[in-house]
Amino acid sequence: MKRDRIGAIDVGTTKVCTIMADVYDDQELRVLGVGVVPSRGLHKGLVTNINEARESIKQSIRLAEQMAGRKLESAYVGVTGRHITSLNNHGSISITRNNQVVRPDDLKRVLSVARTVKVPTEQKLLHVIPREYVVDGQKGVRNPIGMHGFRLDVETHIITAAVTSVQNLTKCIRSIGVDVEDLVMEPLASAEAVLEPDERMEGVLLADIGGGTTDLALFKGDTIYHTSVLPVAGYQVTRDISVGLGITYELAEEMKKRYGDVTPREEDPAAKEISITGDGHSVSYNDLSEIIKVRIEEMLRLIMLELPQSDYRKLIPAGIVITGGGANLPGIAELGQKITRMPVRIGFPVRMNGVSDVLDNPAHATGVGLLMWKLRNHDTQTRKDREKGMRGFLMHMFRLFK
Structure with missing residues (x-):
């Protein structure tokens, strides 16, 4: 059975996760290696110290390589941060051949037209995702290949990222000897790992709450409807605990992980007082829960404000999936x-074969989703394909005018 080797790197504010896997020709994934380390030199999706970031990524990759017993050559990499922007755009072409049958090259042409949106020089195209095709005015077409028509339109969701942010991240990874196969906006990857097909069809909001950002992706009719990034996430919860209890950020993070709860559990007497310094100083469980609850309530309200229309119950009847x-x-x-x-539920990544037990955690939704993204190949071209196509175009023009 034929197999392909793929990798995924989720570079976050709190951790770096590298996953190495084999994908077989029946689309089965088998995880071979996983490397998870605390991240340094990264904050809210941005590289703040390139040497520290590189070292964290390198450690994560080496751990995955040791487990897999081989080198990682290339990977799909998650991207997030407030520098990411999105918009919807339209493309249209005429089908001029005699039989008026839509062919795969027509899809490439119409998507190329949709790509010609004016993007600021400091931004670069990350994704051009088809939302729906329209053939001679017939809307809601998901795959127009083989259909007859004189005109083909496409509605797309376009995502851009800051050039410098992308360059800094790819520089860190390439300097380790790993090629960047493609860059994927993180909530799109996470959605592949945690959302059910019927949720995507009915209308659902994915909220990926990380360490530095909360990434949102809204799906309707099994296609992307809206994406955005909020600068409020786990970091703010930990900081609130640190300030509220007068303790270090590191101790606050430990308390959040060990005792954190959005609602108090008064039935547990042992949880009413928590020692926080070892010198007899303690805090009530209720006080800790209240600090966390206030920030999470604010975060949830900010998430709802990001929805593109006020009647959100009609927009997302399947509710919200938090991962x-x-x-x-x-x-x-x-x-x-x-x-x-x-309805609100917790999104756990889909289970895979191999050494994947460590990935059975919402914190690893993006890493698993990056592998799923490769399988489902949402974008018409990877970053490498796009660069190769541009080089070919420039070489062709050079030969014409030589």
Whole structure:
């Protein structure tokens, strides 16, 4: 059975996760190696210290390589941060051949037209995702190949990222000897790992709560409808605990992971007082929970404000799926239901064969999703294909005018 080797690197504010896997010709994934290390030199999706970031990424890659027993040659890499922007655009072409049958090259042509959106010089195209095709005015076409028509239109969702941010991240990875196969906006990757097909069809909002950002992706009719990035996430929760209790950020992070809960559990007497310094100083469980609850409530309300229309119950009848490290806070789904009055569930990554038990955690949704993205190949071209195509075009023009 034929197999292909693929890798994924999720570079976050709190951790770097590298996954190495084999994909077989029946589209089965088998995980061979996983490397997870704390991240340094990274904050809110941005490289703040290139040497520290490079070292964190390198450690993660080496751990995955040791487990897999081979070198990682290339990887799909997740991208996030407030520098990411999105918009919807339209492309249109005429089908001029005699039989008026839509062919694969027509899809490439119409998507190329949709790509010609004016992007600021400091931004670069990350994704051009077809939302729907229109053939001679017939809307809602998902695959127009083989259909007859004189005109083909496409509605697309376009995502851009800051050139410098992307360059800094790819520089870190390439300097380790790993090629960047493609860059994927993180909530799109996470969606591949945690959303059900019927949720994507009905209308659902994915909220990926990481360490530095909360990434949102709204799906409707099994296609992307809206994406955005909020600069509020797990970091703010930890900082609130640190300030509220007068303790270091590191100790606050440990307390959040060990005792963090959005709702108090008063029935547990042992949880009423928590020692925080070892010198007799303690805090009540209720006080800690209240600090966390206030910030999570604010975060949930900010998420709802990001929805592109006020009647969100019609827009996302399937509700909200929370994933990422923030989804590990006990009680967050219940609080989400109370705040939004909608269905809210925790999104765990799809299970895969191989050494994947360590990935059975919402915090690894992006890493798993990057592998799934490769399988489903949403973008018509990878970054490498796009660069190769541009080089070919320039060489062709050079020969014409030589």
